[in-house]
Amino acid sequence: xxxxxxxxxRFAPRDTVDKFPAxxxxxxxxxxxxxVSPICLPVPPDTPFQALMDKILPDAYGMHPDFAKIDWSKVxxxxxxxxxxxxxxxxxxxxxxxxxxxxxxxxxxxxGIGGAYF
Amino acid sequence: xxxxxEKKKLSLRERYHLMTRGLGWEPTYQPTEKVFPFTAYEGxxxxxxxxxxxxxxxTMDAYWKYQGEKEKKLYAVIDAFAQNNGFxxxxxxxxxxxxxxxxxxxxxxxxxxHRGFAFAGRHFRGEGLRVACQMQSLDELRxxxxxxxxxxxxxxxxxGFHNPLHWFDRVWYLSVPKSFFExxxxxxxxxxxxxxxxxxxxVLTNLLFxxxxxxxxxxxxxxxxxxxxxxxxxxxxxxxLGIECIKFMLEQDPDNVPIVQRWIDKWFWRxxxxxTLVGMMMDYMLxxxxxxxxxxxxxxxxxxxxxxxxxxxxxxxxxxxxxxxxCDGKDHISHQAWLTFYTYDPVAAFHTWxxxxxxxxxxSAKYPESFDRYYRPRLLxxxxxxxAGTPVANKNLPLLCNVCQIPMFFTEPGDPRRICYRESVYxxxxxxxxxxxxxxxxDHEPEKYVQSWLxxxxxxxxxxxxxxxxxxAPGFDPIKAVLDYYEINNGRDNxxxxxxxxxxxxxxxxxxxxxx
Amino acid sequence: xxxxFIALQDTDEARPIIEAILADNPQPKLTHSPAMVKxxxxxxxxxxxxxxxxxTGLPFDLQRIHVNLISLxxxxxxxxxxxxxxxxx
Numbered sequence: 029x030x031x032x033x034x035x036x037x038r039f040a041p042r043d044t045v046d047k048f049p050a051x052x053x054x055x056x057x058x059x060x061x062x063x064v065s066p067i068c069l070p071v072p073p074d075t076p077f078q079a080l081m082d083k084i085l086p087d088a089y090g091m092h093p094d095f096a097k098i099d100w101s102k103v104x105x106x107x108x109x110x111x112x113x114x115x116x117x118x119x120x121x122x123x124x125x126x127x128x129x130x131x132x133x134x135x136x137x138x139x140g141i142g143g144a145y146f
Numbered sequence: 147x148x149x150x151x152e153k154k155k156l157s158l159r160e161r162y163h164l165m166t167r168g169l170g171w172e173p174t175y176q177p178t179e180k181v182f183p184f185t186a187y188e189g190x191x192x193x194x195x196x197x198x199x200x201x202x203x204x205t206m207d208a209y210w211k212y213q214g215e216k217e218k219k220l221y222a223v224i225d226a227f228a229q230n231n232g233f234x235x236x237x238x239x240x241x242x243x244x245x246x247x248x249x250x251x252x253x254x255x256x257x258x259x260h261r262g263f264a265f266a267g268r269h270f271r272g273e274g275l276r277v278a279c280q281m282q283s284l285d286e287l288r289x290x291x292x293x294x295x296x297x298x299x300x301x302x303x304x305x306g307f308h309n310p311l312h313w314f315d316r317v318w319y320l321s322v323p324k325s326f327f328e329x330x331x332x333x334x335x336x337x338x339x340x341x342x343x344x345x346x347x348x349v350l351t352n353l354l355f356x357x358x359x360x361x362x363x364x365x366x367x368x369x370x371x372x373x374x375x376x377x378x379x380x381x382x383x384x385x386x387l388g389i390e391c392i393k394f395m396l397e398q399d400p401d402n403v404p405i406v407q408r409w410i411d412k413w414f415w416r417x418x419x420x421x422t423l424v425g426m427m428m429d430y431m432l433x434x435x436x437x438x439x440x441x442x443x444x445x446x447x448x449x450x451x452x453x454x455x456x457x458x459x460x461x462x463x464x465x466x467x468x469x470x471x472x473c474d475g476k477d478h479i480s481h482q483a484w485l486t487f488y489t490y491d492p493v494a495a496f497h498t499w500x501x502x503x504x505x506x507x508x509x510s511a512k513y514p515e516s517f518d519r520y521y522r523p524r525l526l527x528x529x530x531x532x533x534a535g536t537p538v539a540n541k542n543l544p545l546l547c548n549v550c551q552i553p554m555f556f557t558e559p560g561d562p563r564r565i566c567y568r569e570s571v572y573x574x575x576x577x578x579x580x581x582x583x584x585x586x587x588x589d590h591e592p593e594k595y596v597q598s599w600l601x602x603x604x605x606x607x608x609x610x611x612x613x614x615x616x617x618x619a620p621g622f623d624p625i626k627a628v629l630d631y632y633e634i635n636n637g638r639d640n641x642x643x644x645x646x647x648x649x650x651x652x653x654x655x656x657x658x659x660x661x662x
Numbered sequence: 663x664x665x666x667f668i669a670l671q672d673t674d675e676a677r678p679i680i681e682a683i684l685a686d687n688p689q690p691k692l693t694h695s696p697a698m699v700k701x702x703x704x705x706x707x708x709x710x711x712x713x714x715x716x717x718t719g720l721p722f723d724l725q726r727i728h729v730n731l732i733s734l735x736x737x738x739x740x741x742x743x744x745x746x747x748x749x750x751x
Contacts, residue, residue: 030589030590030591030592030593031591031592031593031594032187032188032189032334033187034183034184034187037593038593039593039596039597040596041573041575041596041597042596042597042598042599042600042603043575043598043600043603044575047607048603048606048607049606049608052603052606054545054578056545056565056567058564058565059563061482061485061524061555061565062489062524062527062538063540063542064482064485064486064489064490064540064544064553064555065486065544065545065553065554065555065565066544066545066554066565066567067540067542067543067544067545068542068543068544068545068546068602068603068606069542070606087541088541088542091538091541108569109567127575127576128575128576128577128578129576130545130567130569130578132567141523141524141527142523142524142526142527143523144519144520144521144523144524145520145562145563146520146523146524146527155742157741157742158725158740158741158742159741201738201740202725202728202738202740203740204725204728208725212725212726212728212729215729216729351733352733355733356669356698356732356733359697359698359732360695360696360697360698363695363696363697363698364696371697374697375671375697375732378671378731378732378733379728379729379730379731379732381732381733382728382731382732382733382734383728385733385734386738389737389738390738393737436695449664449665450667450735452664453664453665453666453735453736453749454735456664456749457664457736457737457749457750460750
C-alpha cells in the first residue's frame with residue numbers, strides 16, 4: 029500500500045465493469061479535435077467490431093465533414109497507443125477489447141478543418 | 147528616592163509569543179499519540195516546535211480590529227451596489243459567466259478550506275501553527291460568506307447563479323475543483339499544509355485571485371472587486387503561512403526533504419490543472435481583458451515561481467516535476483478549454499460564445515506561436531456553424547482523467563496536434579490520465595484514486611438521475627434527465643450566450659437605463 | 663538575482679506605503695493596473711514605519727499594511743519597525 033494511513037485503507041474501485049450496463053470503451057479520432065477528447069461509450073462485448081464502422085462511429089463522428097471521406101481500408105487503429113489490427117467480423121471481446129480499453133483511429137490524409145487538426 | 151526605570155516595550159514577536167505560547171500542554175490523562183493521532187504517520191519529523199516563526203503576528207485583538215474594518219467597508223459597498231442596480235455598469239453580461247465559474251467552482255473551495263484548516267488547527271502540535279490555522283479557518287469561512295453575499299445580487303437578475311452548492315457536488319466540470327480539495331482534505335495535516343498553504347495559497351494564488359479580481363475591476367464589477375480587496379489581505383496572511391510551513395519542515399530534518407518534494411510535485415500539478423479554468427476565463431470571458439493567461443503564467447508562474455524554487459534550492463528542493471510541461475501548456479490550455487466548454491455548453495451552467503474579430507485579433511497578438519495555426523480556424527468554424535443554426539456540440543460524453551477529472555483534451559507537451567494519452571493498470575483495472583504527472587500521482591497512491599467519482603462514469607452507472615426516473619420509458623432523454631438531476635434550468639442556465647435570456651435582459655435593461 | 667514583489671490596493675490609504683517603498687528601495691519597478699499597484703525590487707524589499715510616519719506626519723502601526731495588501735513574494739521578516747521581503751539565494 030503506497031498511501032500512508034493510520035489504519036488499513038482499502039476501498040472498492042468505483043468503476044468496475046459490474047456497475048455499468050456494458051463494458052466501457054473509449055474511442056479517439058486522431059487529428060480531429062473538434063471532438064475535444066476521446067469519447068466514452070458502453071458497448072456490449074459481443075458487438076462485432078464492424079458495428080463500430082457501420083453505426084457507432086458514424087453516430088459519434090458523422091457530423092464532421094471529413095468523416096464521409098474516410099477510406100476504411102487505409103485507417104490505422106491503435107489500442108492503448110500501440111498499432112492494432114482489428115478483425116471486423118469478430119466481436120470486441122474476441123478482438124481483445126475489454127472494460128475501459130482505449131482505441132484510436134487515424135485517417136491518413138485527413139487533417140481536419142482548415143488543416144488545423146480540428 | 148526610587149530610580150526611574152524606563153519600561154521597555156515588548157517587541158511584536160514577544161507580544162505574540164505571550165499571547166499564543168503556553169496555550170498548548172502535554173496531556174497527562176491520555177497518551178499524547180491518542181490526543182494527536184495524525185502528527186507522525188506521514189513521516190515528517192519535527193524536533194523542535196519552538197523554531198516555528200509565526201508569520202504575520204496578529205493577536206486576536208488585532209485580528210478582530212482589522213477584519214471588522216474590512217467587513218464594514220465591504221458590506222457598505224455591496225449594499226450600495228445592489229441598491230443602485232450596479233450590474234448595469236458591467237461592460238457586458240458575457241462577463242458574468244466568469245463570475246458564474248467563480249461562484250460554482252471557487253466559492254465551495256473556500257468552505258472546504260475552512261474545514262481543512264479547522265482539522266489542521268486541531269491536529270498539529272505547536273501553538274503558533276495551530277493559532278495560524280484556526281485564524282485561517284475563520285478567514286476561509288468568511289470568504290465563503292462574503293463571496294456568496296457579493297455575488298448574490300447577480301442571482302436576482304441573471305441565470306447560472308442559483309444553485310452553486312448543489313452543482314458543486316454533482317456537475318461534471320465541478321468535480322475538478324471538488325476532487326482537488328477532497329484530495330487535500332483527506333490527506334494528513336503536513337501534506338494538507340504543503341498542498342493548500344504552500345502550493346495553492348503561495349505558489350499559485352496569484353494565478354487565481356489576481357486574474358478574477360483584476361477582471362472584475364476592468365469590467366465594472368464593483369461588488370466582486372470589493373470582495374477581492376477585502377479578501378486579499380487575508381490571502382497574504384495565508385501566503386506567509388505557506389512559505390513558513392515549507393521552510394519549517396525543510397529545516398527540521400533532512401529526511402523531510404524527499405517527502406515534501408513529492409508533495410510539491412503532486413500539488414503544483416493538481417493546482418495547475420484546476421487553473422485551466424482561470425486561463426480560459428482570462429483569455430475568453432472578459433470583455434475588457436486584463437492580460438493573457440500566457441502573460442500571467444510568465445510573470446507569476448515562471449518568473450516568480452522560478453525565483454522561489456531557486457531560493458528553496460538551498461534545502462535540496464528543485465522545481466516541481468511538472469513545471470516544464472506547465473510552461474509548455476501556456477500557449478494552449480486556455481484555447482483547448484474554451485473549445486471544450488463551447489462544444490459542451492448544452493450541459494454546462496454558464497454560457498459560452500465565439501469571440502468577435504477584434505477579440506480574435508487580440509488572441510493572435512498574445513499567442514503568436516499557436517493561435518493562428520491551431521485555434522483561430524477552429525473558432526471561425528464554430529462561428530460559421532452557429533450562424534447557420536447548427537452550433538457544434540459534442541454529442542458523446544468525454545473520457546475524463548482519473549486524477550484531475552478534466553476531459554482529456556490536453557495535448558502532448560511539444561506537440562499540440564496530438565491528444566496526450568497515459569494509462570496504468572492497477573489490480574486488474576485500467577485507468578487513464580491526461581499527462582505524465584497525473585499518472586505519476588495515481589501510481590504513487592492508487593488506493594486513493596480508484597475511488598474517483600468521475601461524473602461521466604457515474605452518469606453511465608445510472609447514479610445521476612432523480613429518484614423515480616425510468617430510463618426504459620419511451621422517449622427517455624438521458625441528457626434532459628441528467629440536467630434535471632443537476633438542477634440546471636435547461637434553456638436558461640445552459641447553451642450559448644447569443645440566444646440567452648441573460649443577453650436579451652441585459653440589452654433591454656441597459657437600453658432602458660439610458661433612455662426615456 | 664531575482665525580484666521580490668509586493669502588490670497593494672490602489673487606495674488613498676495605501677499611497678504613503680507605496681511612496682515609502684519607492685523611497686527606501688533601490689531600482690523599484692512600479693506597475694499600475696486598475697485597483698492594484700505592484701512593486702518589484704531586486705532581491706530585498708523593505709517597508710519602514712518611520713518613513714511612512716515621515717510622509718503622513720501621523721503615527722503608523724505597521725500591521726495596518728494588512729488592510730491594503732494584495733499579494734507578495736519572498737520570505738517575510740516582520741517587527742514593529744520594518745517589514746522585509748527577501749530571497750535568501
